[in-house]
Amino acid sequence: MLKVTLTNNETETIVALEGRMDTAAAPEFEQALAPVWEMEQPRIMLDCQKLEYISSSGLRIFLKLKKFTDSKGGQVALNALQPTVKEVFDMTGFSKMFPIK
Amino acid sequence: MKTEIVLKNNIREIPRMEEFVNQAGTAAGVAPERIDMLVLAVEEAMTNVINYAYGDREGEIILTAERQGNALVFEIKDQGKAFDPTQVEEPDVSLPAAEREPGGLGLFIIRKLMDGVHYRREQDTNVLTLTKQIE
Numbered sequence: 020m021l022k023v024t025l026t027n028n029e030t031e032t033i034v035a036l037e038g039r040m041d042t043a044a045a046p047e048f049e050q051a052l053a054p055v056w057e058m059e060q061p062r063i064m065l066d067c068q069k070l071e072y073i074s075s076s077g078l079r080i081f082l083k084l085k086k087f088t089d090s091k092g093g094q095v096a097l098n099a100l101q102p103t104v105k106e107v108f109d110m111t112g113f114s115k116m117f118p119i120k
Numbered sequence: 121m122k123t124e125i126v127l128k129n130n131i132r133e134i135p136r137m138e139e140f141v142n143q144a145g146t147a148a149g150v151a152p153e154r155i156d157m158l159v160l161a162v163e164e165a166m167t168n169v170i171n172y173a174y175g176d177r178e179g180e181i182i183l184t185a186e187r188q189g190n191a192l193v194f195e196i197k198d199q200g201k202a203f204d205p206t207q208v209e210e211p212d213v214s215l216p217a218a219e220r221e222p223g224g225l226g227l228f229i230i231r232k233l234m235d236g237v238h239y240r241r242e243q244d245t246n247v248l249t250l251t252k253q254i255e
Contacts, residue, residue, distance in 0.1 A: 041134050041135075041138070041163055042131050042134050042163060042166075042167045043131045043132060043134040046131075071156075072159075072160070074160055074163050074167070074226075074229075075225040075229055076167060078222075078225055079222040082220060082222055083222070085217040086217055086218065089217060089218060102153070103153075103156050103157070107160070107229070110213075110229065110232050111213050111225055111228065111229065112213030112214055112215070112220075115214075116216070116217045116220075
């Protein structure tokens with residue numbers, strides 16, 4: 020089960036992810052990002068403190084989000100990663116793509 | 121002991137697979153914090169079958185788990201078109217985002233996480249065997 024919550028503050032959109040982003044849940048993440056795909060200059064903070072698991076289906080959407088924000092001159096960053104998710108990010112080179120703030 | 125579960129080629133079956141791998145890992149004495157890495161490897165293999173093996177047809181995926189000596193062995197079988205996932209080219213994970221393609225990560229992850237990855241075609245069945253040594 021995955022819960023995605025979008026919150027806008029003055030400077031950025033916080034996308035809070037909670038639970039497991041497996042292949043069954045990844046489409047929900049992509050759909051929840053619908054407002055982001057419309058943004059002119061997206062500034063996104065992915066709150067991954069409660070993200071427990073991710074597979075390549077979820078990474079695919081992280082990559083799409085990174086490519087999108089780069090193409091718009093925006094930015095996307097992460098906060099802390101759980102050990103399991105961090106291991107997957109390190110293994111696949113995603114740690115280098117997403118600055119951790 | 122060998123355990124088995126029969127799954128449909130549908131992403132809604134992923135949670136049933138996760139529960140099965142959790143039980144098999146626990147029974148084989150895998151450390152709790154490492155079980156999700158087994159789930160991940162099997163999920164990637166199952167996702168490949170769901171995406172490619174049967175086209176739009178409904179089909180079955182048979183997943184087994186067995187402790188063999190110091191190893192835990194998973195077999196993923198389907199009766200879709202012949203496909204050897206071990207021949208898929210590995211992505212270059214050092215590239216920046218702009219140059220990265222989304223494909224190929226699943227098998228890359230499987231190779232990183234498992235000690236053995238073997239494919240064979242048995243008559244009309246694809247058999248992918250994933251082996252993990254248990255410390």
